[in-house]
Amino acid sequence: KAGVTQTPRYLIKTRGQQVTLSCSPISGHRSVSWYQQTPGQGLQFLFEYFSETQRNKGNFPGRFSGRQFSNSRSEMNVSTLELGDSALYLCASSLAAGGPETQYFGPGTRLLVL
Amino acid sequence: AQTVTQSQPEMSVQEAETVTLSCTYDTSESDYYLFWYKQPPSRQMILVIRQEAYKQQNATENRFSVNFQKAAKSFSLKISDSQLGDAAMYFCAYLGPPNTGNQFYFGTGTSLTVIP
Numbered sequence: 001k002a003g004v005t006q007t008p009r010y011l012i013k014t015r016g017q018q019v020t021l022s023c024s025p026i027s028g029h030r031s032v033s034w035y036q037q038t039p040g041q042g043l044q045f046l047f048e049y050f051s052e053t054q055r056n057k058g059n060f061p062g063r064f065s066g067r068q069f070s071n072s073r074s075e076m077n078v079s080t081l082e083l084g085d086s087a088l089y090l091c092a093s094s095l096a097a098g099g100p101e102t103q104y105f106g107p108g109t110r111l112l113v114l
Numbered sequence: 115a116q117t118v119t120q121s122q123p124e125m126s127v128q129e130a131e132t133v134t135l136s137c138t139y140d141t142s143e144s145d146y147y148l149f150w151y152k153q154p155p156s157r158q159m160i161l162v163i164r165q166e167a168y169k170q171q172n173a174t175e176n177r178f179s180v181n182f183q184k185a186a187k188s189f190s191l192k193i194s195d196s197q198l199g200d201a202a203m204y205f206c207a208y209l210g211p212p213n214t215g216n217q218f219y220f221g222t223g224t225s226l227t228v229i230p
Contacts, residue, residue: 003158031216043205043220056215090159094216102149103218105159 002027004093004106012112018079021109025072025093031055032074033103034066037088046089049074050096078111086113116141118208120221127196128229134181135191135224137206143167147209148182148189149218154202162204165189193226201228 049068094101127133
C-alpha cells in the first residue's frame, strides 16, 4: 500500500499570502489529522477530519482551516501568513476515528514564510 | 489538557549498547494509549512501539521495549543493541480514550545519537 503523501513538499511564501497544503491518506484510511512542527513549540495538533467532518480542533487561530473530501483526501489552508507560520506541517492518517488507531505520518510540507 | 514530558532533550549511546529514553504524562483518564515515534533526520515519522494502558504487560518490538508504569504515569523506551540507524528524534505520544478522537499529544522529543 502506498503511504501517506503530502504535496507540495516545500513551499516559500511571503507574509500576507495564503497557502493550501494537500494530504492523501493511506488507501482505506478515513481519519486525517494535521500537525504543525516547529523547533520551539514541537508538534502541535491542528485538527482532525473523519468522513468529511472536523472532529477535533487544536488551539490555532481561525487563519488555519481545513477540509476533507469524500475520497478522504484532506487540505489545509492558512490565510494571511505570518512569519511564525514557518514550520513543517505533518499529516497523519488512521483507519478510523474514535478508536485506538495508530497514526501513519506523511513526509510533511515544509513551509517557509518570508 | 493532557501533557507529555520528555526531560532528556539529547541522549547518546555507543553502538551495540542499551539506552533508555524517558517519558512522563499527565491524564485523568484510565483508558488511553501511548506511543513512541521515531523521526530520522529529514525523514518521516514512523511508529516504533505502542502500549494500551489497560494492558499490564509491557510492549516489545524486537530491540525496542517499554517500561510502562501506569501509577507513576511513566512510559520509557529501551533500545537494546543500538544501531547506527537508530539515530533519530524520538517522540513520546499520548492518545486518549476511544471516544475522544485521534488527537495525539506529543512530548518535545529526545534526540538520540549513536556513536560508532
